Amino acid sequence: GESVGLHLPTLSVQEGDNSIINCAYSNSASDYFIWYKQESGKGPQFIIDIRSNMDKRQGQRVTVLLNKTVKHLSLQIAATQPGDSAVYFCAERIINDYKLSFGAGTTVTVRA
Amino acid sequence: DGGITQSPKYLFRKEGQNVTLSCEQNLNHDAMYWYRQDPGQGLRLIYYSQIVNDFQKGDIAEGYSVSREKKESFPLTVTSAQKNPTAFYLCASSTVSQETQYFGPGTRLLVL
DSSP states (O other): OOOTTTOOSEEEEETTSOEEEEEEOOOTTEEEEEEEEEOTTSOOEEEEEEETTOSEEEOSSEEEEEETTTTEEEEEESSOOGGGOEEEEEEEEETTOOOEEEOOOEEEEEEO | OOOEEEEOSEEEEOTTOOEEEEEEEOSOOSEEEEEEEOTTOOEEEEEEEEETTEEEEOTTOTTEEEOOSBTTBOOEEEOTTOSOOOEEEEEEEEOSSOOOOEEOOOEEEEEO
């Protein structure tokens, strides 16, 4: 889940700027983390994942950072585009468990 | 064209009626999941199945039932015991070796 202190439910970003979406996870036994993007009325779409033995992973225009010391996960989107407007969820999986636990999500709005 | 399909896209339920939501996948995934999403909230796990003819309750199973007679199919029945069924229902699947869950397009259930 996400702690109120680190999680912002909404984020407004100027087109072309970089976006940073934060997520605090709750269980130190979590070993796998995923970021999903959900557009209005659609199912969540996989963006990027990271295992607990890594602290950074890069994809196309996205980077996920993992800080296990403070149980914090972030998603960075470079050069944010209008098509990036959506709700972004982080999910954690506890080791040896099939289930994912989802945060409440951050709504990202890109300003033209 | 591989993926997860859910039908119908919209479903209307009358008081006291049971309704069944369909979920089919042709990804050859062993595990399948049902989630419920309410406005502004994250996903909550209803039921999941790791293998044919076996399934487990998630966090909010009351008022719901499932079956897993085929690997490709995991239908969800919303029974009359579910007093607040209005929500967006999402089906997902994953392999055993890869933890990432892939989602279908969702079914929106409304009560008449």
